[in-house]
Amino acid sequence: MSGAEVGQIAMNALLLSGVLAVVALGFALVWGITNIVNLAHGAFIVIGAYVTFGLHDFWSMDPFLSIPISMAALFALGFLIQRALINQIIRAPLLATFLLTFGLESLIVNLLRFFFRADTRSVMTAYSGAALALGPVRVPYIRLGALGVSILLVLLLAAFLTRSRLGRAIRATGMDVDAARLTGVKVATVYAITFGIGAALAGAAGSLLSMIVPFDPNLGGGYTERAFIICVLGGLGNVVNVLAGAAAYSVVEVVVGSRLPAFSQAITFGMLVLLLAVRPQGIAGKAFS
Amino acid sequence: MARAVLLAVVLAALLLVPSLVSPYTLLTYTSALCLALMAQGWNLIGGYTGYAAFGNVAFVGIGAYTTGLLMLSRWHVPFVPALFAAALVSALLATVIGIPVLRLKGHYFAIATLGVAEAFREIASAWDDLTNGATGIDLPVRSDSRFFYYVALALVVGGIVITARLERSKLGYGWVAIREDQDAARMLGIDTTVFKVAAFALSAAFAACAGGIIAYQDIHVAPDDFFKIEYTLQMIIACIIGGTGTVWGPPVGAAVYQLLSTYVWSHFLELHPTVLGVLIILFVVFLPRGLMDLFRRMAAVARGGRFGSDVFLANVRASRLE
Numbered sequence: 001m002s003g004a005e006v007g008q009i010a011m012n013a014l015l016l017s018g019v020l021a022v023v024a025l026g027f028a029l030v031w032g033i034t035n036i037v038n039l040a041h042g043a044f045i046v047i048g049a050y051v052t053f054g055l056h057d058f059w060s061m062d063p064f065l066s067i068p069i070s071m072a073a074l075f076a077l078g079f080l081i082q083r084a085l086i087n088q089i090i091r092a093p094l095l096a097t098f099l100l101t102f103g104l105e106s107l108i109v110n111l112l113r114f115f116f117r118a119d120t121r122s123v124m125t126a127y128s129g130a131a132l133a134l135g136p137v138r139v140p141y142i143r144l145g146a147l148g149v150s151i152l153l154v155l156l157l158a159a160f161l162t163r164s165r166l167g168r169a170i171r172a173t174g175m176d177v178d179a180a181r182l183t184g185v186k187v188a189t190v191y192a193i194t195f196g197i198g199a200a201l202a203g204a205a206g207s208l209l210s211m212i213v214p215f216d217p218n219l220g221g222g223y224t225e226r227a228f229i230i231c232v233l234g235g236l237g238n239v240v241n242v243l244a245g246a247a248a249y250s251v252v253e254v255v256v257g258s259r260l261p262a263f264s265q266a267i268t269f270g271m272l273v274l275l276l277a278v279r280p281q282g283i284a285g286k287a288f289s
Numbered sequence: 290m291a292r293a294v295l296l297a298v299v300l301a302a303l304l305l306v307p308s309l310v311s312p313y314t315l316l317t318y319t320s321a322l323c324l325a326l327m328a329q330g331w332n333l334i335g336g337y338t339g340y341a342a343f344g345n346v347a348f349v350g351i352g353a354y355t356t357g358l359l360m361l362s363r364w365h366v367p368f369v370p371a372l373f374a375a376a377l378v379s380a381l382l383a384t385v386i387g388i389p390v391l392r393l394k395g396h397y398f399a400i401a402t403l404g405v406a407e408a409f410r411e412i413a414s415a416w417d418d419l420t421n422g423a424t425g426i427d428l429p430v431r432s433d434s435r436f437f438y439y440v441a442l443a444l445v446v447g448g449i450v451i452t453a454r455l456e457r458s459k460l461g462y463g464w465v466a467i468r469e470d471q472d473a474a475r476m477l478g479i480d481t482t483v484f485k486v487a488a489f490a491l492s493a494a495f496a497a498c499a500g501g502i503i504a505y506q507d508i509h510v511a512p513d514d515f516f517k518i519e520y521t522l523q524m525i526i527a528c529i530i531g532g533t534g535t536v537w538g539p540p541v542g543a544a545v546y547q548l549l550s551t552y553v554w555s556h557f558l559e560l561h562p563t564v565l566g567v568l569i570i571l572f573v574v575f576l577p578r579g580l581m582d583l584f585r586r587m588a589a590v591a592r593g594g595r596f597g598s599d600v601f602l603a604n605v606r607a608s609r610l611e
Contacts, residue, residue, distance in 0.1 A: 095339075
């Protein structure tokens with residue numbers, strides 16, 4: 001490998017880790033606080049991608065401007081799903097919530113396929129092809145912008161969770177539901193808001209991905225798996241853990257993807273299984289604090 | 290006594306099916322039986338042992354490839370021995386995979402198995418020398434749909450007998466103990482690893498049989514047709530519909546699923562997976578114990594008990610967040 005190649009691989013990993021951090025943060029927040037592994041997370045990402053695609057297609061809205069809209073729409077959807085559906089059976093055995101979100105994923109993906117067809121879409125803007133040249137390393141502007149948005153969202157989420165009253169209520173609920181209830185936290189509402197925030201982050205990630213990769217209704221599944229792997233690598237402890245997991249995973253994906261593309265899934269999952277076998281409880285604890 | 294008569298009538302009806310329906314319709318019955326087989330397998334690990342295995346499709350695929358490759362090999366192994374060999378290979382692979390993976394709990398186990406299935410799909414697509422890559426392999430043609438139906442029926446009946454025997458054995462009680470409280474089970478002296486690996490290996494053998502039958506009937510095995518997550522989903526849904534951790538749940542669930550699925554296919558082709566999604570959600574929320582539980586309650590009503598909408602809301606009442 002030449003120096004330029006290594007530089008490009010490192011840059012690609014950095015650019016990928018931004019979006020993956022947003023994907024994984026939403027997933028980790030929901031998992032850490034409500035103990036739900038949300039298999040519909042990828043489906044939320046796809047909805048976000050179609051929101052941006054639709055707004056760009058019909059009203060020529062700049063894809064970056066549509067991010068808040070896609071986040072708001074998914075927050076509302078996530079809030080409703082948790083409130084009306086998942087809260088109803090959340091204390092049932094694990095398989096129940098797991099299957100419920102699996103059912104949701106199947107439902108959402110196929111409704112999208114029904115309305116938008118399985119055609120591959122992409123959001124093309126005037127600046128889509130342009131790239132910054134850092135010596136021999138290419139940095140597409142879109143990916144750079146996506147990294148900027150990702151950093152902004154991560155900072156906003158971290159500030160929200162640590163500084164605001166609601167954010168602290170969310171963390172308290174994640175640490176101890178009963179104690180939080182005793183201090184007057186409305187757990188059902190906090191769960192719904194948490195799930196809504198997780199969905200909103202998925203929406204933002206979907207909007208970003210729609211500019212970066214061509215997509216169809218099946219885009220999401222792979223991202224749910226990636227989010228899970230990142231959470232296992234980094235742990236659910238706090239925002240920094242998830243960021244570290246996203247960075248580590250991105251390096252593996254970019255390196256494996258450039259060397260052995262046919263076995264990328266087999267290798268990443270092989271690593272995951274090995275890792276889990278050595279540390280069955282995952283790398284870090286459970287609470288999102 | 291009434292039960293024995295009912296069973297005899299059902300079995301007689303099932304034996305007569307091939308003479309009553311067209312060879313094409315018979316394919317639907319055979320698919321239902323293959324699904325029942327997969328569900329019976331999943332029931333052992335997912336139902337009795339309580340481990341949410343999300344990758345059993347790996348063993349459907351391995352069963353299909355092993356059966357096909359043995360029949361095509363220079364020994365030209367006949368179908369039935371090839372099928373048994375496939376079950377054995379699957380069970381052995383499940384043992385090797387299960388020893389590390391079954392140490393995981395809850396979500397971690399579920400996703401790890403999901404990953405194992407994905408990995409096998411990639412291996413089957415990429416290992417050109419053995420599996421002929423994404424193109425797949427072609428099996429000898431046998432256009433005798435009755436043959437496949439009777440093989441599948443025999444295996445499902447065998448599966449019912451095996452499950453019923455296991456349920457009342459040391460192994461079965463051990464599985465249920467692990468499901469209810471693994472630490473307590475270990476304290477009782479149950480070697481949880483051995484028990485869990487046994488459940489996983491048996492479930493793989495069932496899945497492999499289903500895969501082998503489907504492969505020979507479809508005469509073509511390609512990675513994407515066999516290592517597809519829909520199979521995993523279908524076997525879990527069949528178990529949930531019928532009732533997990535029961536002898537009759539998986540076959541009943543598979544029959545009901547196939548009925549619904551065929552109906553939806555023929556009337557709303559486009560919305561087929563959407564309807565499946567809704568079905569999963571409805572069953573998980575309102576009938577998580579499945580139809581067998583509903584039947585039991587209805588039988589209790591016939592003997593003078595009370596039957597209310599409570600049956601459907603019991604789960605929500607017990608597990609909602611206040």
